[in-house]
Amino acid sequence: MKFLDGSWKKDTCAWEELLKEENLGKTVSIEGAVHSIRDMGEIVFLILRKKEGIFQAVCEQNGDAPSLEGFREGMFLRATGVLTKEDRAPHGRELRLTGTDVLSKPDKPLPLAIDKWKLDTSLEAKLNMRPIALRNIRERARFKIQEGLVRAFRDYLYQEGFTEIHTPKIGARGAEGGANMFKLSYFHKPAVLAQSPQFYKQMMVGVFDRVFETGPVFRAEKHNTKRHLNEYTSLDFEMGYIDSFEEIMDMETGFLKYALKLLKNDYGKELSILKIDLPDAEKIPAVRFDEAKELAAQKYQRRIRNPYDLEPEEESLIGRYFKEEYDADFVFVTHYPSKKRPFYAMDDPKDPRFTLSFDLLFHGLEVTTGGQRIHDYRMLMEKIHARGMETEGMEQYLDAFRYGMPPHGGLGIGLERLTMQLLGEDNVREACLFPRDMNRLEP
Amino acid sequence: MKFLDGSWKKDTCAWEELLKEENLGKTVSIEGAVHSIRDMGEIVFLILRKKEGIFQAVCEQNGDAPSLEGFREGMFLRATGVLTKEDRAPHGRELRLTGTDVLSKPDKPLPLAIDKWKLDTSLEAKLNMRPIALRNIRERARFKIQEGLVRAFRDYLYQEGFTEIHTPKIGARGAEGGANMFKLSYFHKPAVLAQSPQFYKQMMVGVFDRVFETGPVFRAEKHNTKRHLNEYTSLDFEMGYIDSFEEIMDMETGFLKYALKLLKNDYGKELSILKIDLPDAEKIPAVRFDEAKELAAQKYQRRIRNPYDLEPEEESLIGRYFKEEYDADFVFVTHYPSKKRPFYAMDDPKDPRFTLSFDLLFHGLEVTTGGQRIHDYRMLMEKIHARGMETEGMEQYLDAFRYGMPPHGGLGIGLERLTMQLLGEDNVREACLFPRDMNRLEP
Numbered sequence: 001m002k003f004l005d006g007s008w009k010k011d012t013c014a015w016e017e018l019l020k021e022e023n024l025g026k027t028v029s030i031e032g033a034v035h036s037i038r039d040m041g042e043i044v045f046l047i048l049r050k051k052e053g054i055f056q057a058v059c060e061q062n063g064d065a066p067s068l069e070g071f072r073e074g075m076f077l078r079a080t081g082v083l084t085k086e087d088r089a090p091h092g093r094e095l096r097l098t099g100t101d102v103l104s105k106p107d108k109p110l111p112l113a114i115d116k117w118k119l120d121t122s123l124e125a126k127l128n129m130r131p132i133a134l135r136n137i138r139e140r141a142r143f144k145i146q147e148g149l150v151r152a153f154r155d156y157l158y159q160e161g162f163t164e165i166h167t168p169k170i171g172a173r174g175a176e177g178g179a180n181m182f183k184l185s186y187f188h189k190p191a192v193l194a195q196s197p198q199f200y201k202q203m204m205v206g207v208f209d210r211v212f213e214t215g216p217v218f219r220a221e222k223h224n225t226k227r228h229l230n231e232y233t234s235l236d237f238e239m240g241y242i243d244s245f246e247e248i249m250d251m252e253t254g255f256l257k258y259a260l261k262l263l264k265n266d267y268g269k270e271l272s273i274l275k276i277d278l279p280d281a282e283k284i285p286a287v288r289f290d291e292a293k294e295l296a297a298q299k300y301q302r303r304i305r306n307p308y309d310l311e312p313e314e315e316s317l318i319g320r321y322f323k324e325e326y327d328a329d330f331v332f333v334t335h336y337p338s339k340k341r342p343f344y345a346m347d348d349p350k351d352p353r354f355t356l357s358f359d360l361l362f363h364g365l366e367v368t369t370g371g372q373r374i375h376d377y378r379m380l381m382e383k384i385h386a387r388g389m390e391t392e393g394m395e396q397y398l399d400a401f402r403y404g405m406p407p408h409g410g411l412g413i414g415l416e417r418l419t420m421q422l423l424g425e426d427n428v429r430e431a432c433l434f435p436r437d438m439n440r441l442e443p
Numbered sequence: 444m445k446f447l448d449g450s451w452k453k454d455t456c457a458w459e460e461l462l463k464e465e466n467l468g469k470t471v472s473i474e475g476a477v478h479s480i481r482d483m484g485e486i487v488f489l490i491l492r493k494k495e496g497i498f499q500a501v502c503e504q505n506g507d508a509p510s511l512e513g514f515r516e517g518m519f520l521r522a523t524g525v526l527t528k529e530d531r532a533p534h535g536r537e538l539r540l541t542g543t544d545v546l547s548k549p550d551k552p553l554p555l556a557i558d559k560w561k562l563d564t565s566l567e568a569k570l571n572m573r574p575i576a577l578r579n580i581r582e583r584a585r586f587k588i589q590e591g592l593v594r595a596f597r598d599y600l601y602q603e604g605f606t607e608i609h610t611p612k613i614g615a616r617g618a619e620g621g622a623n624m625f626k627l628s629y630f631h632k633p634a635v636l637a638q639s640p641q642f643y644k645q646m647m648v649g650v651f652d653r654v655f656e657t658g659p660v661f662r663a664e665k666h667n668t669k670r671h672l673n674e675y676t677s678l679d680f681e682m683g684y685i686d687s688f689e690e691i692m693d694m695e696t697g698f699l700k701y702a703l704k705l706l707k708n709d710y711g712k713e714l715s716i717l718k719i720d721l722p723d724a725e726k727i728p729a730v731r732f733d734e735a736k737e738l739a740a741q742k743y744q745r746r747i748r749n750p751y752d753l754e755p756e757e758e759s760l761i762g763r764y765f766k767e768e769y770d771a772d773f774v775f776v777t778h779y780p781s782k783k784r785p786f787y788a789m790d791d792p793k794d795p796r797f798t799l800s801f802d803l804l805f806h807g808l809e810v811t812t813g814g815q816r817i818h819d820y821r822m823l824m825e826k827i828h829a830r831g832m833e834t835e836g837m838e839q840y841l842d843a844f845r846y847g848m849p850p851h852g853g854l855g856i857g858l859e860r861l862t863m864q865l866l867g868e869d870n871v872r873e874a875c876l877f878p879r880d881m882n883r884l885e886p
């Protein structure tokens with residue numbers, strides 16, 4: 001009988017080993033994709049792409065050397081050779097080839113020059129050929145940064161006593177009611193795709209006190225802008241026993257500080273590939289919604305058209321204001337008008353026209369919405385009735401309150417928007433592996 | 444201007460502090476839900492439920508003591524008192540109450556006796572009242588164990604050089620083609636919900652060499668059994684440059700060993716609440732599909748009815764066989780018949796009627812399906828044509844191969860099934876917070 005025990009050993013050389021001084025002069029094998037080939041006649045340079053980066057192999061075309069006849073970009077190889085010091089090569093070393101095994105051959109030459117430092121292609125073309133375009137070193141680096149953000153979110157919240165949950169994406173109704181939901185037929189019953197895990201994470205506060213989820217959410221919004229996706233990854237948390245809604249913002253600040261530290265420590269390679277200057281989240285200013293509008297309007301001579309909403313341009317000006325006045329990359333805008341927030345938002349007891357809620361702007365773009373929620377059953381029912389809403393399909397959610405819930409609140413962070421702002425991109429599609437928008441369902 | 448800096452300090456006593464010897468005799472405040480009340484006349488016991496467990500508060504009903512008039516289960520409190528040694532209480536200590544603040548009151552008495560050690564309720568009733576039933580200490584403990592499994596999966600794979608990805612759940616077509624997919628209308632275009640991230644994770648092997656995803660998958664299967672959910676969480680990975688399909692099984696074995704260690708170290712409380720004996724994954728036997736069928740048929744006198752498929756009863760007998768003969772909790776069944784595997788499965792070059800694929804059985808239930816995939820474009824196209832399949836909607840997937848892919852393979856683990864087997868439950872719904880089956884769309 002054969003047994004597996006988790007001890008599989010590769011006979012290829014690990015990346016860290018390639019970079020060690022003591023291994024210079026040794027014969028090693030490495031596997032990788034042929035990222036580019038430069039044939040200089042007497043000598044051929046083969047640049048191999050691995051997950052960790054690129055590595056140079058060289059082959060002098062003399063009698064003993066392996067033939068590279070027919071080699072081309074897009075092949076996958078196992079290359080064997082002598083690890084040799086070479087100051088002009090990346091990492092100061094190269095592999096002098098003594099043998100190659102071809103693992104696979106492409107059927108066609110690559111349609112994009114992925115070996116160029118910057119892919120000189122339109123966003124549309126990049127998205128159409130996404131699995132190929134992402135093989136470019138800079139394109140893929142963005143998604144390592146994104147990985148770091150999600151890791152940081154989970155690690156920080158575990159450390160803060162949160163429990164990770166997985167909640168259903170197909171349901172009978174959504175958290176915000178009616179509009180903007182994708183509808184489907186679920187064994188002949190009408191169903192919708194979750195716009196957010198809102199109801200579920202709130203219900204789970206009654207179970208685990210503090211919970212989080214990282215998962216997809218679906219919005220059937222008919223917005224075709226640079227900031228909108230119809231499916232995105234939402235980083236959600238919800239916490240009970242809060243002293244104030246400011247505690248939620250403070251938890252987010254803690255996460256951001258942790259995330260920036262993690263990126264600095266563990267994703268330095270990608271930060272440098274993308275030339276990213278990390279923002280500062282040490283102290284994040286918080287300003288009331290009405291005040292923020294006023295400040296931006298005054299400083300930039302802009303008339304306030306709608307006192308109840310922030311237009312994208314206003315968000316951008318508020319971001320600019322706080323950058324100029326406080327050197328702040330992030331700003332919390334608090335106390336959004338009640339009529340612009342969902343029914344479960346807690347109104348400010350001092351002035352119920354406003355809520356104990358907030359958005360986080362990052363360089364002038366909303367990347368988070370959060371706030372305190374109503375936890376008292378009767379207050380919740382009053383708000384539902386005052387809004388003329390139906391409770392059908394919300395029975396279980398309401399029951400959680402009927403049988404008791406602690407004061408609580410939480411937030412949702414749009415992962416792609418957070419990534420986009422960190423990368424300094426101007427289109428959120430650059431920060432999503434396979435974006436879904438009104439016109440794009442593939443690849 | 445107000446600033447947030449991530450340094451919010453609670454003035455309540457943290458759980459670890461409650462348990463420290465040096466804090467006995469001190470006056471502290473804690474917050475929690477009233478899990479149960481025992482009113483003995485002169486003395487009232489108030490059992491508080493917090494995320495970490497339960498804690499006893501007592502109140503002698505004399506002149507100085509705070510009145511607990513009207514207190515009932517389901518209330519949420521801040522309780523203040525003197526931390527006092529008491530050997531008969533959980534954790535050997537209790538809080539002698541000097542004051543209480545009511546944070547919230549339920550509108551109705553709890554419909555379930557959640558303070559009982561075992562919830563004496565049918566599965567159906569538990570699922571109907573899920574947000575309340577999960578407040579039971581044993582019910583919720585299962586989902587901490589589940590959290591541990593997901594954490595372990597990610598942590599182990601990060602350590603092994605995998606990159607986490609987020610792939611779309613709405614798409615133009617699925618990995619396995621036609622059947623068993625939920626259909627929806629996406630801005631007037633036909634779309635489906637992803638049955639698995641199969642195509643995406645394969646495409647991403649060309650980018651990051653090794654990738655993983657933890658997320659929801661959707662199966663419109665008309666199975667209403669104890670083992671099926673129509674939406675579940677899939678733990679997927681895909682790895683390039685494999686030496687053999689056994690390397691994939693070895694990686695899974697490594698994950699399982701890591702997970703069991705993590706559970707032992709970090710989830711001891713929950714393991715003990717649920718009285719779980721962890722299984723052994725140190726050495727996992729691997730047996731061919733046809734051989735496994737034969738072994739079980741011989742030992743348990745069962746006739747083989749279908750040589751191409753494993754019936755649930757056969758899986759169970761194979762599990763029993765390997766437990767009895769090798770004391771094995773897990774067994775890899777390898778070389779599934781080609782006709783039962785999807786088109787992208789790599790056939791065994793020695794006998795193309797079988798594939799280089801496997802399932803992992805855990806106590807006789809399939810918890811994983813995996814295998815090596817075809818990486819050569821022409822071989823893939825031949826298989827597609829031989830099966831009479833259409834390539835429409837697969838262009839991008841096929842392009843990844845056309846432009847070159849390394850040898851690779853991977854697997855998908857059903858999180859709820861893995862949890863169910865670890866817990867020793869006989870219904871997968873016990874291992875899903877909010878299950879979706881043919882009849883259940885709520886809560």
